[in-house]
Amino acid sequence: MKMYAVRSFTIFLICIVHAGLAQFSFNPSRLSNDLKILSSDSLEGRRVGSTGNAKARQFITERLKQLNIRPLFAKEYVQSFSITQSFGQAQSGNGNNVLAVIEGTKKETIVVSAHHDHLGVLGNALYNGADDNASGTAALLAIAEYFQKNKPEHRIILAFFDAEEMGLRGSAHFVNNIDLQKEKIVLNVNLDMVSRSVKNELYACGTAHYPQLKKPLESFKLPDNIALRLGHDQPGSGRDDWTSQSDHMNFHKKGVPFIYFGVEDHEDYHRPTDDFEKVNQDFYHRSVEVIVRAIKALDKATSITPNRS
Ligand SMILES: [Zn+2]
Numbered sequence: 001m002k003m004y005a006v007r008s009f010t011i012f013l014i015c016i017v018h019a020g021l022a023q024f025s026f027n028p029s030r031l032s033n034d035l036k037i038l039s040s041d042s043l044e045g046r047r048v049g050s051t052g053n054a055k056a057r058q059f060i061t062e063r064l065k066q067l068n069i070r071p072l073f074a075k076e077y078v079q080s081f082s083i084t085q086s087f088g089q090a091q092s093g094n095g096n097n098v099l100a101v102i103e104g105t106k107k108e109t110i111v112v113s114a115h116h117d118h119l120g121v122l123g124n125a126l127y128n129g130a131d132d133n134a135s136g137t138a139a140l141l142a143i144a145e146y147f148q149k150n151k152p153e154h155r156i157i158l159a160f161f162d163a164e165e166m167g168l169r170g171s172a173h174f175v176n177n178i179d180l181q182k183e184k185i186v187l188n189v190n191l192d193m194v195s196r197s198v199k200n201e202l203y204a205c206g207t208a209h210y211p212q213l214k215k216p217l218e219s220f221k222l223p224d225n226i227a228l229r230l231g232h233d234q235p236g237s238g239r240d241d242w243t244s245q246s247d248h249m250n251f252h253k254k255g256v257p258f259i260y261f262g263v264e265d266h267e268d269y270h271r272p273t274d275d276f277e278k279v280n281q282d283f284y285h286r287s288v289e290v291i292v293r294a295i296k297a298l299d300k301a302t303s304i305t306p307n308r309s
Contacts, residue, residue: 004067010121023223025150026142028285034063034138035064035195035284038116039276046129047120048083048163056116056137057096060160064100067148072099072157081173083163095163097170102147102156108184108304109155111256112295113171113247113260114140114191125160133164134268136191136294139288145293153300154186161247164192171247175254186304187213188251188258189295195284197263201227202287203244204294208233209214210257216301217259220293226286228294259298261291 019038037043037059044052061077079097098116114136118129128134137160161170179187180186194202207214208229214230222228232242243249248258268274296305 006167024285024289025146026288028281030262031138031142031285031288032281035130035134035279036276038134038137038205041126041128045120045127046118046134047117048095048117048166048169050120051115052120053096053162054202057098057162060098060116060137062235064098064158067145069100069102069144069148069158072101074079077222079174080179081170081302083166083169095166095170095173097162097174098160099174100144100158102144102152102158104155104299106151106153108157108186109157110152110187110189110295110299110304111157111159111185111251112140112189112191113161114144115161115170115247117162117165117170119165119270125258126268127272128275130274130276131193131195131263131266132203132274133192133274135193135195135279135284139191139194139291140221142288143292143295146297152295153302154188154299155184157183157185164247168247169251171250175250175256180254180256185251185256187298188248188256189276189291189298190246190248190251190258190290191271192246193261193262193264194287194291195279196266197280198266198289199227199264200225200283200286200289201229201263203229203242203260203264205230205232205260205262206252206258208235209243209252210259213257213259213298213301213304216304217294217295219301220297222293223286226283226290229288259294259303261287261294263287277293
């Protein structure tokens with residue numbers, strides 16, 4: 001090959017790589033790697049109170065420190081709370097939320113959340129919970145990095161909740177121990193299971209309750225090969241209604257509007273086979289990109305107003 005041909009070919013390759021990366025607001029390989037670490041066997045399924053759960057918490061806090069994102073309360077990222085009983089079996093111990101904050105130009109605050117706990121070891125089976133919810137946790141780290149570098153208008157609280165699998169305990173403790181009015185919390189964006197969909201669909205649930213959030217969610221361009229559907233929030237539709245299915249429910253109960261991002265249940269949902277290898281990385285990257293763009297649109301929207309009873 002002549003020199004100029006080599007050079008044009010190189011430029012051509014660089015352009016392809018750039019076109020591929022340009023559609024993401026974050027580093028997609030870091031996102032996948034974070035997912036891999038959080039759902040690895042060494043974290044033992046991240047059950048509340050376990051060593052693996054503590055390792056997940058440490059991984060999150062180390063990253064927040066590296067990103068220079070400060071804790072929400074004083075110098076401590078971790079908000080501990082006691083759990084006296086869990087589903088079916090008596091158990092006591094501590095749950096631990098990880099809370100951080102990125103200041104905005106406004107005082108009004110959006111809480112972006114994901115639960116970092118999962119089921120742990122049940123019987124002889126290890127439940128790694130890659131989609132549920134290592135995917136939302138790693139996504140929240142990517143979102144943290146994005147908004148630390150591209151400052152939002154709203155103040156953003158990053159909430160990595162614990163004990164969701166025991167009945168939304170971490171988020172309950174959070175909403176019951178913060179002055180929602182004083183902190184001007186106007187929205188919760190919750191992420192729980194965002195990494196796989198055979199139909200290439202991500203759902204945003206909540207606009208049936210809070211129609212003012214519909215417009216911002218329809219206002220931005222989507223990446224290729226993914227659909228953002230609004231729904232799974234019609235009262236009376238049984239299991240098809242996801243309003244009470246994850247941590248956003250505790251905000252909703254207090255009258256704080258929410259948008260919950262998630263995928264439809266799959267064959268590995270709450271099974272020991274919910275592993276990293278089952279995740280479609282390509283879909284996962286696109287899904288997180290949709291969520292970043294959605295938060296940007298919600299941040300800019302003027303329709304985010306408190307709807308408290
Ligand atoms: Zn979950």
